[in-house]
Each structure stands twice: as structure tokens, then as C-alpha cells.
Amino acid sequence: MEHTYSFGIIGGMGPLATLELQTRILNYTKANSDQDHINYCLVNIPKAPDRSDALNHPEKTKVLQRYLSKAINDLHKVGCNYFAVPCNTVHHFIDNSMIPEYMTFINMIKTTKDYISKHHPGAHIIILGTDGNKAMGQYDNIQGAKVHYPKDALQQDIVDIIYDVKKGILNEDVLSAFDKTLKDIQQDMFDVPIFISACTELSLFSNAMKTKYNLVDPMDVLVHKLIDISKL
Template sequence: MRWPRPALGILGGMGPLATADFYRRLIERTPAVTDQGHLPVLMWADPAVPDRTAALLGEGPSPVPALVEGARWLKQAGARYLAVPCNTAHAYVEQLSKAAGVEVLDMVKAALAAATETAPGAKRVGILATRGTRLAGLYERAGARLGLDVIQVPARVQREYVDAAIRAVKGGADLAAAEQWIASATETLKGQGAQVAIAACTEIPLVSGAAARVLPLVDSTDALVDAVVSRLWTPDELVPGNGTPGVSSSARTK
């Protein structure tokens, strides 16, 4: 199919609520003034993708085959770029991109860049993430390339607060308690010298309101959305039928 602008493929389902949240934010943050001005989006949201953290911890099967299957489907359907709204899945992005032959926009790089913009001059960045993201060192490696010192919470805080909050969001449990746990974890990061924090799991932004009052907080979901818009979106008037000479505004809104 021919699209008026590059089509985005969303490789989601990790988890389902985080995927829906990503797409909602993409619509809200795209500066389109007509329906036709929004990005064409294809979505593969398979919640059966094996758990990424379990795989990285050696406690479950690899998610790569399922991720590659989804990515290939999206490419065949017309996606020119992929967004994967799951930080932990970025441990497999290089394999995924190579196997599927399609560019995957880098959520980790986008989140760290947003942190330097949110807190200019900050050198110590606190991370709220899954154990899998921690084990893979995704933010540590990317941060080192930017000259940033990446800080993780202690193992106890990870287990009792961060992991518990992520499970609560995925399971539809008490989100008020989850919000307090994330705020407590952010307090710990602040005590460790973090100058800005990143909600580096797509479930965490859903319960990060209180944490944002502790430290400047970067939402990795928003960072990926902004990277997508920056790469793919063009003004409405450049989209065929939205501003083409001879096409009336009344015709364009029908």
C-alpha cells in the first residue's frame, strides 16, 4: 500500500496497556490539524511474546523469534520504521532490526537525550527499570557514550518497589500503591545523587505522578513518541490532499 508519508509499525503487546498508552500519546503529541495529517500506523500487539526480563535472567525462552515474526509482518504490511514501546525489548533490537531488515527507533537513546534536555548540565541520571533492562546494561552503555553517570536503585528497592509497581500495572492491581512505590524508589535515587530520573519501563509512566515531584522525571514513552514524530511527521500542508493547490479546505475535511 502507498502511504502519503512513511508508515510506522508499532511492535507492541509488551504489555498491552503500555502499547495502548504509546499510541494514544503519539496521536496527542503529533501536531496534525486534520485526521489526514496524522501518521499512518500499523500495529502488531502480541501479548504472548515471552517475558523479556525472564529471558535475560535465564529463566525463560527468548522473545526474539516472536519479535522477528511481528517485525516482518509489519514490514510486509508497509511499515518503514518500527517503534518498540518496551525498554527491556531493546536488548534484542539489534538482532530484530537485522533479521527483519527494518530500522527500529532507539527508545533508550531518545530517553537519555530527553534527560539532558530536561535537566541541562545534569551528569547523574537515575533509572527506574525492569531487572532485565538493568542486567542488559542498556542505559549504562548508552549513557557512557553521552558522558552520563547512570544510577540504579539498590537491589532491595528494585525488588520491593520497582518490580512490585510494574507487576501492579501489568496485573491491573492497586495503582495508588504502585505510584507510592515508584515515588519511594525515586527518593532513593535522589539520595544517591541523581539529578534527573528516567521512567525506563513503559508501565512506570502510568504511575509516576508522585515521583515527578521528587526529581525531574523523563518519560521514556514520551521520548520514543517524540523521536517518532521528529523522524516521520511532516506538516499537514505537505500531505497530498491536505494542502494541495486546487483542493478546497471544505473538501479536505469531509
């Protein structure tokens, strides 16, 4: 059987974020029929260890990398030349030794940093993510930008919101808490900042927040990149 996948996705980290990614691929693709949509392949690995836990536990790191390596090879076997992962922290665990020759990893973090440098030079950037993301400094060193993180108490509020989403809690209380946290963070700044939702769980609320704050969602940046790849 001929396989004609434009790209592959390694999902399940977390499941709701992966579903949101697929919804955006569907919604952002210009299509008048089923056949105008994109052929892609999804490998879902929700049972992979928590990424923040894996940062501090070598045994969990090994298990997570086994999951990732198998998923990458599964996508390669069905003919995917490109792949992406809608989880920021997991990028830390993917190294070149896992990626087969002639297969390309679409790095969401690098793509977003390039986008910020191009479209928001000189801006103050606030990184909204997990403690693991903060510890790794994944969005540090954005060329031409000044990168900041929330103060400790507000950082904990962001983490609590992320893990509420992982529990499937998507109600108005969580949305209001996110809104209040962004407002409190912004009030600490001399200039109006640009927020990066550096955890894809936060993408579930990003469209609502874009009407009130300057917010860049790496998931959106990734989706547009994947749609461009599908046209090659």
C-alpha cells in the first residue's frame, strides 16, 4: 500500500493539547471537500512519563526516550519524512540519534523563537510554562528580545492551570484564573509584554486570551508550519 503522509505527529502529551492541534490543522486548512484536507499520521503515547518528572529522574528519562524513539520509528516506517510534537518540554528529550536519516524534526520551539525575532524585535517576552520548561530555559536567548518569567507565586498559578487542563478541567473558573494571572504578570512590567504560551495545555485558552493580551501561541506557529510543509 502506498503511503502519502505529509507529516507525522507524536501526541498524547497531553491528550487535550493533541486534540487541539488536530482541530487547528483542520480549521486552518483551506478546504472545500474532504480531499482538500491533509494526509498526516498520528502516534499517540499518553502513557509516556510526565516530562517534568523525567527531568529529575534518570529512569523516567530512559522510559520516555524509549517511547519517543519507537514513535519516531513508527512514523518513519509509514513514510513520514517530517514529524512534530505538540509538547514543549518533550523537545528536551529528542536528540539526533533518534531521528532516521532523511527524516526532519519540526522543532516547535525553534520555529516560535524565529517567529518572535522576525515579528516582534526588541519586545519584552513573558514565558508561560511548566517549572521544567523554566528550568531548561527553552525559550531563552530569543534574538532581539528580552525574556522574562513570572514571579514565583504567579509561576505556581500558571503551573496549577496547566495541570487543571491535564485533569480535563476546562471551566470558567480556570479561564478566569488564567486571565487574572496574566493581568497580574502584566502589571509588574514597565512595557506591555508579549506572552508565549510555552505549554500546549495553555493553548486551550489562548484564543480567548488573545483578545485581551499580546499572546503568541507556539501551537499556532507549528500548525502554520505543518500546513506549509503539506504543500511541498
